[in-house]
Amino acid sequence: MRRADMAIHLTKESKVLVQGMTGGEGMKHTRRMLAAGTDVVGGVNPRKAGRSVAFDERAVPVFGSVAEGMDATGADVTVVFVPPAFAKAAVTEAADAGIGLAVVITEGIPVHDSVAFLAHARPRGTRVIGPNCPGLITPGQSNAGIIPADIAKPGRIGLVSKSGTLTYQLMYELRDTGFSTCVGIGGDPVVGTTHIDCLAAFQDDPDTDLIVLIGEIGGDAEERAAAYIRDHVTKPVVGYIAGFTAPEGRTMGHAGAIVSGSSGTARAKQEALEAAGVRVGHTPTETAQQVLAVLNDGR
Missing domain, CATH: 3.40.50.720 (NAD(P)-binding Rossmann-like Domain)
Structure with missing residues (x-):
């Protein structure tokens, strides 16, 4: 229970x-x-x-x-x-x-x-x-920030995301399954809580069975998260990376979402996550389908 x-x-x-x-x-x-x-x-x-x-x-x-x-x-x-x-x-x-x-x-x-x-x-x-984040919500318990509370119910999926909008979309896609906690960490170049911090917390939370990680182009946070998953996370992780079609050298939406040369591309992040055993969806809907498939497989 x-x-x-x-x-x-x-x-x-x-x-x-x-x-x-x-x-x-x-x-x-x-x-x-x-x-x-x-x-x-x-x-x-x-x-x-x-x-x-x-x-x-x-x-x-x-x-x-x-x-x-x-x-x-x-x-x-x-x-x-x-x-x-x-x-x-x-x-x-x-x-x-x-x-x-x-x-x-x-x-x-x-x-x-x-x-x-x-x-x-x-x-x-x-x-x-944060900063520049939507906050976090533990459905049915507490909501600190601007995440809409009516698109989530209690469940056993943990969600960590750079993007507020994609946080909401994945919550809506998986609204019938439910979440333990959803954390929007923000998309600025410097944030106080990282993907890795949330991965560690969800790994230790007995009421989180699966983790969804949403990243985006720019920086190397997702590559570092992939290395952490490989070495420390035993729960299944499903990922999504935003920005496959973003042009080089242009900031896209978030201040940290910029690709310079071969660094920080969506493809590199996807490959790093998949090498760590993470299933990566190509769209938010496909990502939600991957989550359901993992849960149904019991893995």
Whole structure:
């Protein structure tokens, strides 16, 4: 039987703060997170501290700092919706407060700011997911970010993806099978949580039976993930790589999705994954079919 508290990084026990909750995007997605069952315990805005915001029938308090919110509520997760210019300060503040998980939704953060706040967060024990990511969801338990909660139900597939849109599509394709946790790690050149981090967590999660890995052109993250799968992952992995038709030398969508010469091509990533025993689909629909085939084979 599935234990209700099993997942990676996010469970029904997670208590969530929202930095930037009183802004337009923060308000919209806080309402969606609450509707999905997320325990949103507060927002953070120094200029509006002491107020509360009504979301349907629930009033969520606003705190002046992450530390204040943690002290008052026991929060262990923060979701960051602040504008790019203030993201570095927001994540640095969260790490200094000792929060366990910071989910950075904001896109357009300068890479040097991301490098700085990630270097600040790691030694303080704060895991960062993102930036420029859709967040993560453990269906039926909690949703931290902007992933639509109505396209997933609880199940035994773990999903890790660079692409938000492809996260949603694979969740929809496999909606009748269900997921343990889905993590959108973001497509920027530098991110706080990698494919390998999620592979390791899913490998150790007793309620994840199969892992779906979605990558895209640019960098060598998928090749490194393939080497990790070969040496450390015993559960079946099914993959999909976006960008087979992308032209060289042009950034495609994500800041990290750029091919330079023979480096970072979709073909090279597919070959590396297949050499590690990963089944790789050529389209999202084919990838979902591969997942179902593996599950039906019992392998």
